[in-house]
Amino acid sequence: MQINSTRLLDNLSELAEIGARTDGGVCRLALTDEDKISRDWLLKKMQDLNLETHIDEIGNMYGIRKGKSLQPLIAFGSHLDTVTTGGKYDGSYGVLAGLEVINTLNENEIVTDGSIALINFTNEEGARFAPDMMGSLAVSKPELLKEIWESKSFDNESLNVKSELQRIGYLGDAKVNQFSFTNYLELHIEQGPILENEKLQIGAVELVQGIYWTEYVFHGAAAHAGTTPISARKDAGLVVSSLNLFLRKLSGVIKGQLCTMGLIEYYPNVVNVVPERVKVIIDLRNPDKELLKQAQEKADQYIKEISESHQVSFDRVEKVRFDPVPFSQEMVEAIEKSASGLNLKFKRMVSGAGHDAQMMAAICKAAMIFIPSINGISHNVKEYSNPEDLINGANVLLNTVATLVSNV
Ligand code: HGY
Ligand code: MN
Ligand code: MN
Numbered sequence: 001m002q003i004n005s006t007r008l009l010d011n012l013s014e015l016a017e018i019g020a021r022t023d024g025g026v027c028r029l030a031l032t033d034e035d036k037i038s039r040d041w042l043l044k045k046m047q048d049l050n051l052e053t054h055i056d057e058i059g060n061m062y063g064i065r066k067g068k069s070l071q072p073l074i075a076f077g078s079h080l081d082t083v084t085t086g087g088k089y090d091g092s093y094g095v096l097a098g099l100e101v102i103n104t105l106n107e108n109e110i111v112t113d114g115s116i117a118l119i120n121f122t123n124e125e126g127a128r129f130a131p132d133m134m135g136s137l138a139v140s141k142p143e144l145l146k147e148i149w150e151s152k153s154f155d156n157e158s159l160n161v162k163s164e165l166q167r168i169g170y171l172g173d174a175k176v177n178q179f180s181f182t183n184y185l186e187l188h189i190e191q192g193p194i195l196e197n198e199k200l201q202i203g204a205v206e207l208v209q210g211i212y213w214t215e216y217v218f219h220g221a222a223a224h225a226g227t228t229p230i231s232a233r234k235d236a237g238l239v240v241s242s243l244n245l246f247l248r249k250l251s252g253v254i255k256g257q258l259c260t261m262g263l264i265e266y267y268p269n270v271v272n273v274v275p276e277r278v279k280v281i282i283d284l285r286n287p288d289k290e291l292l293k294q295a296q297e298k299a300d301q302y303i304k305e306i307s308e309s310h311q312v313s314f315d316r317v318e319k320v321r322f323d324p325v326p327f328s329q330e331m332v333e334a335i336e337k338s339a340s341g342l343n344l345k346f347k348r349m350v351s352g353a354g355h356d357a358q359m360m361a362a363i364c365k366a367a368m369i370f371i372p373s374i375n376g377i378s379h380n381v382k383e384y385s386n387p388e389d390l391i392n393g394a395n396v397l398l399n400t401v402a403t404l405v406s407n408v
Pocket of ligand 1: 124125126132133352353354355
């Protein structure tokens with residue numbers, strides 16, 4: 001049994017039209033109108049395949065393909081939301097490959113022992129609301145739902161997750177913990193250069209590295225660029241620039257450490273005014289839990305010292321604290337078996353990016369399948385994966401799910 005390659009590629013192109021940018025990329029920020037249109041599009045596709053559809057309290061979308069019994073319940077999927085400079089594959093590929101696997105099972109009239117759930121998780125990217133992996137976090141930790149609903153939009157603090165879910169009609173009534181999943185499998189582009197560089201076709205992902213997001217608002221003093229002596233300045237912008245350089249050095253001294261300052265907001269952001277206030281969110285990642293903690297401690301120590309030396313104060317809010325997550329060895333082996341059964345070259349690897357699978361691993365056996373990203377590019381409009389790799393990945397997903405759902 002193989003998936004229908006043309007249908008998968010056509011669906012990927014059709015979905016990429018929703019939120020299409022003029023430069024070939026895609027922008028479908030979570031809970032925006034573009035996200036709603038993509039959700040409506042997916043819902044119709046799920047209904048066309050006679051899936052039993054559910055929307056939960058955080059807007060996660062489920063399409064259930066019933067087998068002889070509801071258990072074991074094998075879930076797969078990913079996310080339709082993108083970052084601002086998104087591509088056609090991050091998230092979309094995992095959802096549409098799952099849809100294609102179900103279509104293929106339907107066409108072959110396969111009756112499975114257990115059932116299959118295709119999931120589109122809300123706000124995986126965290127580009128508009130923190131934390132990222134929000135929908136899957138709510139499924140794995142329902143006690144956080146109220147706090148997550150109140151998460152304010154980065155671009156307009158009068159909007160929060162709940163108000164935006166209501167606005168787009170995806171504040172569902174299904175409970176976030178309504179299903180007990182046996183497995184969760186996520187097919188995703190690697191978003192890095194490893195598989196391509198090593199000329200491999202499949203990644204069997206056995207761990208997702210830890211992620212910390214911390215927001216700092218630095219308070220200095222607005223001053224005239226032409227009349228204020230350097231010694232008299234309380235320059236919040238200088239503190240942030242120094243911090244960025246420090247973080248780059250930190251990446252070099254702590255093994256496996258990655259530091260990024262992707263979000264910076266100056267106020268008043270005027271050419272001839274010394275910045276009064278600067279908001280940043282720093283993204284620290286490491287596959288080692290202790291080293292990640294160490295990196296954060298060193299960053300905070302530096303921030304304290306550099307702020308004091310420039311008479312700048314700061315507020316600090318922890319937005320994300322996700323430790324590294326190991327995946328199910330049993331499922332990693334099932335992925336390897338599927339890949340070798342298709343004569344594909346594969347390796348075990350760590351995921352540098354965060355994914356919904358790392359949340360689902362808290363409540364069921366989870367693992368991920370990667371395919372190569374050309375030049376390792378992602379979160380960039382030039383994100384691309386070869387059709388052959390897209391098709392291979394979907395067939396590995398098909399074979400792995402078929403094994404899990406029938407002889408668990
Ligand atoms: O941040 C991440 O790694 C993911 O893209 N949300
Ligand atoms: Mn993703
Ligand atoms: Mn992403």
